[in-house]
Amino acid sequence: MERNRLRKWLLGLMLLGVVFTLTGCRGVTWSKKEEVRIGQQVAAEVERVYKLDPDPRVQERVQLIGQRIVALVGDKDFKFSFKVLESKEVNAFALPGGPIYVFRGLIDLVGDDDDMLACVLAHEIAHVNRRHANKQYTQGLWRGILINLTTQGKVRNAAEIADALMQLRYSRQHEYEADRLAVEYAYKAGYDPNGLIRFLEILKREEKVGNRWIETNLRTHPFSDRRIEEARKHIERITGQPAQGSTPTQGSAPTHGGTQQ
Numbered sequence: 001m002e003r004n005r006l007r008k009w010l011l012g013l014m015l016l017g018v019v020f021t022l023t024g025c026r027g028v029t030w031s032k033k034e035e036v037r038i039g040q041q042v043a044a045e046v047e048r049v050y051k052l053d054p055d056p057r058v059q060e061r062v063q064l065i066g067q068r069i070v071a072l073v074g075d076k077d078f079k080f081s082f083k084v085l086e087s088k089e090v091n092a093f094a095l096p097g098g099p100i101y102v103f104r105g106l107i108d109l110v111g112d113d114d115d116m117l118a119c120v121l122a123h124e125i126a127h128v129n130r131r132h133a134n135k136q137y138t139q140g141l142w143r144g145i146l147i148n149l150t151t152q153g154k155v156r157n158a159a160e161i162a163d164a165l166m167q168l169r170y171s172r173q174h175e176y177e178a179d180r181l182a183v184e185y186a187y188k189a190g191y192d193p194n195g196l197i198r199f200l201e202i203l204k205r206e207e208k209v210g211n212r213w214i215e216t217n218l219r220t221h222p223f224s225d226r227r228i229e230e231a232r233k234h235i236e237r238i239t240g241q242p243a244q245g246s247t248p249t250q251g252s253a254p255t256h257g258g259t260q261q
Helices: 002-014 032-049 056-073 104-110 114-129 132-136 139-150 155-165 172-188 194-208 212-220 225-239
Strands: 081-085 092-094 099-103
Touching (some): 032 099, 056 081, 056 172, 081 104, 092 114, 099 104, 099 114, 104 114, 114 172, 114 194, 172 194, 172 225
Parallel strands (some): 081 099
Antiparallel strands (some): 092 099
16 A cells, blocks of 8 residues: 555656646745755655665666766756666656656666667756756645655645646656757767657557556656657757667767767
8 A cells, every 4th residue: 555655656756747827836946955855855765665676787777877977967966866666667757856766667668778778867867957846846845745755644645645746747848858958968978869769659659559557657758749850850950960760770870979888
């Protein structure tokens, strides 16, 4: 029961598209130090209930790719970390201040395509850097969630908040921005930004075949064909080469630093 309740709450944390007319909140409402503190508290709760994937190679792979990107583009005021959760869900999410989690289902879906994984991580790094959670949520709502989760006797209230948050999701504006920055971050770190197109095409394919493990991703990260088209255009602007989809062409990926770790 507790795991299911927290799972709903975590999905709420990933559904960051709060309607401004409901929250009355515009702009940045927390300091960066507050974001780090909130993110660390939430991360501790995540790891209290969810199991980390036991494969050290998987954890190391995600950490190496994530830190390679952060070293070049990460906001130095945040404390970035990268961990894999043992779950078949195909998703990833970022917490305020830097903690980023990837579900094992996503790792299995991208296989050995480091460029695809790098673009997913770069997308989440962009959400942190651009402080999307901060801009979309009221400070009081987030603090209420934390207080209710850490105070005995308040579990019911936490569940109610989670249920409300389940109705929310990333705004399309923030998704497009995160996609654009993911292309730039991945390219700057020496990865093939076409990995983003390949990942979005996989989501589209898996949605058509009814893969239930991508449902959370589609709820929290609004998908449309326009996302693929916008990603293509930005890749071509950044790299000066035609964007590629589906299977990468041997020796033609527009990287400028290689993808070797």
